[in-house]
Amino acid sequence: DAGITQSPRHKVTETGTPVTLRCHQTENHRYMYWYRQDPGHGLRLIHYSYGVKDTDKGEVSDGYSVSRSKTEDFLLTLESATSSQTSVYFCAIASSGSSYEQYFGPGTRLTVT
């Protein structure tokens, strides 16, 4: 299995609070991604990174920001959590661009009350 961890694995927070999710990899892969998964939707890309300090928006980026100060860490921040951001969040890594296989972390289950 690819060396990807996510923390926390579960979190319950209140509307309006900031939340940061962490993705850590030990594979030294260049590309990292944040997705959310909701019933009735496929995995949807929030943000991705193609190198340290290089990030870009995905399909559903509103309300989220990211940072990547080291190759191994990719942080996803919800500046002011809303109930619509209740979801399962997956981090993924890839050695090359998105034409290549991605490997996923175990996920973070976030509930915003």
Next chain:
Amino acid sequence: RKEVEQDPGPFNVPEGATVAFNCTYSNSASQSFFWYRQDCRKEPKLLMSVYSSGNEDGRFTAQLNRASQYISLLIRDSKLSDSATYLCVVNPTDKLIFGTGTRLQVFP
């Protein structure tokens, strides 16, 4: 129209059966195709890439039909452990697009 469409299932099949899933995609410029498997409350895991010539990995066979814009996954001799959701994935641009998945339940 969704970019990637799959029958959500569930497909309920007995052990030993052969089952096939199809997935259609809308963007003819898509170049890469994959099947991922996702167990309940777990992360998606790459099952296999799909090549133009078709490819096989043990009991699993993946095929691509560019003319009709669909990919398929065939599972032979189904095992109880094959029970999962199978995600079809394509890349119409520089991002991967995931289908919502087809659920397979194999019963004894």
